[in-house]
Amino acid sequence: MRGIGVSVRLEGGERRKLALHRVERQEGAACAEYVHVYQDDEEAKEAVVRLTLRCCPEGVAAFVEGEIVRSNDFGDRRALSPDDGLLIHIGALDELQGVLANYQHKDWWTRPHFDSDLRALPERTVSLLWRTPSAYFQLLPVTGPAYRADLQADGRAGGLAVRIFSGQGGMTSCRTLAFVLGGGENPYLLPERNVTLALRHLNGQTLPRNAKVYPEILDYLGWCSWDAFYHEVDEKGLLAKAEELQRLGLPVRWVMIDDGWSEVRDRKLYGMDADPAKFPRGLAHTIEALKRQYGIRWVGVWHTIAGYWDGIHPDSEMARELREYLFTTRRGNVMPYPDAGRGFGFWHAWHGYLARQGVDFVKVDSQSAVHNFLRHHLPVGQAASAAHTALEASAALHFDRTIINCMGMSAENIWHRPVSAVSRNSDDFVPQERHGFREHALQNAYNSYYHGAWYWGDWDMFWTENHDDVQNMVLRAVSGGPVYFSDALGRTDPARVWPLIFRDGKIIRCDRTANPTPDCLMRSPISEPLPLKLWNKAGRAGVVAAFHICEAQTDVQGAISLDDVPDMTADSAWVYEHFSRTAVRLARGQSLPFALQAEQCRLFLLVPDRGAVTPIGLADKLVSSAAVERQWEEGKSCMVRLREGGTFIFAADQPPSSVRANGETLKWSPSACPSLYEADCSHLHGAVTLEIVRA
Structure with a gap:
């Protein structure tokens, strides 16, 4: 970020840019602060704004203190415009390789924007993610106790502006946390990190998701x-x-x-x-x-x-x-x-x-x-x-x-x-x-x-x-x-x-919120011929859903790899596709190509390879692996505890010698896909303990 400046607009007046008066640096134990003081020219001296950039290891927090000053208290008390009283101007961002902006396109909803030309950045942008050759960065505007901040394009130079407004007339001063900025190699860590950084300064306005309780x-x-x-x-x-x-x-x-x-x-x-x-x-x-x-x-x-x-x-x-x-x-x-x-x-x-x-x-x-x-x-x-x-x-x-x-x-x-x-x-x-x-x-x-x-x-x-x-x-x-x-x-x-769902009506819910995979995070799957891929986790397994939402009706090509689930640490996994009931063992660095026809979708489970036997889960559930509650070894047997019965599917290097469920011998059969086997325990109620005896 470079070329930072500040401008003000007063009620009924034109926007005017303030001059940088001085910069103060203050060192703390963990953070450094840079205080930029802006004010009117020598004649007006009507507006003074302090922009403080608190630079800490986890990110940058930008605070604004602005005031409209009049020497004559009996004169006209001019105030900040309620719609765009303050703008923080940020010069062009260098070496952009991709952008994901989320902007408020209606009063109630947001949607994505992908154009790397910041001159096209929509008004009321509430989150901006971008990629450079070395890292990802997220700029997150903040709404504090009084003022709201959001982003918009800033003229022809390709920069952006942070708009700060109150929505109320007569406001002569502004003190607010305007935005937070974080960077790193993993883009999926940035929103939570930035929200946590901002909330540290907002005195209990809300909580991050990881501190909240999901309703029963x-x-x-x-x-x-x-x-x-x-x-x-x-x-x-x-x-x-x-x-x-x-x-x-x-x-x-x-x-x-x-x-x-x-x-x-x-x-x-x-x-x-x-x-x-x-x-x-x-x-x-x-x-x-x-x-x-x-x-x-x-x-x-x-x-x-x-x-x-x-x-x-x-x-x-x-x-x-x-x-x-x-x-x-x-x-x-x-x-x-x-x-x-x-x-x-x-x-x-x-x-x-x-x-x-x-x-x-x-x-x-x-x-x-x-x-x-x-x-x-x-x-x-x-x-x-x-x-x-x-x-x-x-x-x-x-x-x-x-x-x-x-x-x-x-x-x-x-x-x-x-x-x-x-x-x-x-x-x-x-x-x-x-x-x-x-x-x-x-x-x-x-x-x-x-x-x-x-x-x-x-x-x-x-x-x-x-x-x-x-x-x-x-x-x-x-x-x-x-x-x-x-x-x-x-x-x-x-x-x-x-x-x-399970039989008792409990939904089979993934562990976190879904996100686009890295290869489509900053690309539009509606205008570009690529699948929309979403990743999540269910225990140790990754879940990747792929959709054809492109306006073009031709097939789109994609691929699945372990890199689609960023926090997956396994070196190899079985990639199981729900609708075809096929599975392939993939090592890290390998990928599985696929194609989607118009309005077609697929659902892949990436189950970490457990060696001789890898339980996939219940084939009749979309997130099959969520039914697997536990796996352990007893001699030559692989033991699996399922939440309930169903068509159990597992991958194995060799056909098993037998499969038992709650002590009962089950018929098992090889799938049409090599190394994949099925056993039907759908007649059993309650939890099911399976024993897969290796040959």
């Missing part, structure tokens, strides 16, 4: 009403769908009653309970029936962060009863008060009521609308902090902190949720759109790179009967987040559900 409920299979009923959801439809799922034998453990259940007038929330026309016996009756008659263990309900899309109806009884906890914006929207304590009063009252009706958790939508509601009322960071702190305090009290955050990928939301662990990772799944999977997969894959430092991504619901059903099933298998579907009445295909 979301470890199980779910079903959501949205794409099944949209706004026409009612008790009759919910119970009919629950009966269908029970008849199909699918262990759906939770149901989300999405938008459409609430009592609403004029797009505003009118009551605490459900719409009486759709739920004539009340929300509690529906929830009790779902749980008692159909074995649904948990039920969640949807609402927005303002109650409903346009807030709370001012003429409603709940508005009158809870008026001390509500706030009316200048444009007339009534919403929970933007103060953590008073806002909690509203959520506590409503969530307490919902919990008494049997509700177990909530999905909270339209979160990035907080800034739209409160623009010019409060600084952007303060508004987000108040909204999320109040909401999460109530959810912790009533729902054991179980929230699905949604429509909240604006930076101020990401940086200000205190403890919630799961957040939507993309725009909506749109089942009717013929090629909708392309954008859906693209956003989830590349958003996960930076978003996964804070949250397990919710990759949204899907349809099990759809033109993209197999691709969507595989995408959820590798995501590391919740798995739930939303088929309408009569439309569920169990064959697209069972490969994702």
